[in-house]
Amino acid sequence: MGELIATRDAFGSALIACGGENKDIVVLDADLAKATMSVRFKEAYPERFFDVGIAEGDLIDTAAGLSMTGRIPFACTFAVFAAGRAFEQIRNSVAYPRLNVKICGSHGGVQVGKDGATHQAIEDLAIMSAIPNMVVLNPGDAVEMEAAVKAMVEYDGPVYVRLGRNPVPVVFDRETYQFEIGRGTVVREGGDVTLIATGCLLDVAVKAADILLQEGISAEIINIATIKPLDREIITKSVKKTGKAVVMEEGIIVGGLGSAVAAALSETCPVPMAFIGMDDTFGQSGDAADLMKYYHMTAGDTVMKVKGLL
């Protein structure tokens, strides 16, 4: 660990790499190409890049049309506009007919920072998870994002992926990491509690586990990059061993990973649980780190939650 890379950065690089190999890939944006990093694809393959202007509904449906001609469109904008403004285009014109459209929502979570609540997507994962046929991805670091983009190209069907704005530590080893849609990963083994983290909270979980270890508490860390379909097996297996779980996400708990894990474990192995995430509240302007503290999404908060379960 050490290198800091934003997942949107990794996304931009992966688009170019995949676009070079696969000429069916086309990329669309709604006037945010420089922020979503789709601009890199535009520079590399201008004939396969389409900007529709500030028009997210049009973005999704133009992508839907392109997919009907055998293209693999990646439609990029901010997560709050993709999952929010274009929700119904995604539901009715993409997910229902199960079109091969990849919806890429950048600037997920509150770490967008000073732009404030209007631009902080905290419900995107929950909203997208609610749509039948939709695969929902939230990679935790640059390595996982690159692998996820490749997997999205290979997967035939609608996918939503959340990209992060800020640099986050690289957790996975590029040489050995194997990504598969629908599969979670045991990042660290432990016996006392299971930390189930998604997206950039993976790094928070790693830091929390380090603190816990110093206090003699052994935490198992499971990374969930695929919110839907959820890897119930890996979660169940872990909590059968540890008997406790803390679910961690940078977003609202209701309808997000917290709800999904609680629903799964209530059927397979009910255990005491706690949740890190936005508790039915909007974000606000502020520095990313301050916001994570304010909304109790730090390693310290995670340690407190774990202790509350012991």
Added chain:
Amino acid sequence: MGNIGELQTKAKEIRKLVIRSIGQARSGHPGGSLSCADLIVALYFDIMDIDPGNPRWEDRDRFVLSKGHACPALYAALALKGYFPVEELDHLRELGSMLQGHPYSGKTPGVDVSTGSLGQGLSIANGIALGGRLDHKDYYVYCLLGDGEIEEGQVWEAAMTGAHYGLDHVIGFVDYNHLQIDGTIEEVIGNGRIEEKFQAFGWRTMTIDGHDMEEILNAVAKAKKTQGLPTCIIMNTVKGKGVSFMENQAGWHGTAPTKEQVELALKELEGN
């Protein structure tokens, strides 16, 4: 160009099937299905290059019924064209039917695009045309919009995109029957000057009588000669066209006729 008389006969047949299927389903949208029936006949029985034996043929012309609620007319045309047996029309809107309440590409052979939520079809048509251009294909994408439907802002997003990318293989139609659910277009939101609006967005435009087969065919032929910009054909139509008690009545937007009304309507259409 085909025989105008034959096309008119086909339109009458489609109208009868629309009435029968909606009556049988006891649910559906007769008014707007009848107003666009002539265009749908012109497209499916003359204009479009399609192969019912190979609905996914990649060089085919595409049709996007953006006003998806008018699908009884589309379904009737697809059945008569041989995409599926005409008997399927008796199962419109039934549980498990291939004929859903709004067009669904996942179930109905010949339905290119799933629609139903208004305002989305023109964007989809643009996307298909962009893909066709990348493939160096020559197919056309026809997109039918409702006059009420163009109150949706996304239609104008798509109008910008179509003009910006010079999509001359997109040909749009507005079924201008002047009625929407809550009343006349003029009463509800005063959505007028449609031709000028599309022109201002950079489209070539034409206004025609949407029930005159010859005018429809001529307009499309002209539109296909246009290079570098998309065309929108505004069709003056009558909602409920062909059934006297349905004509120009907003109430027949989404109401199914009773058995007696079906009989009455069919008799009238026979006599026409």
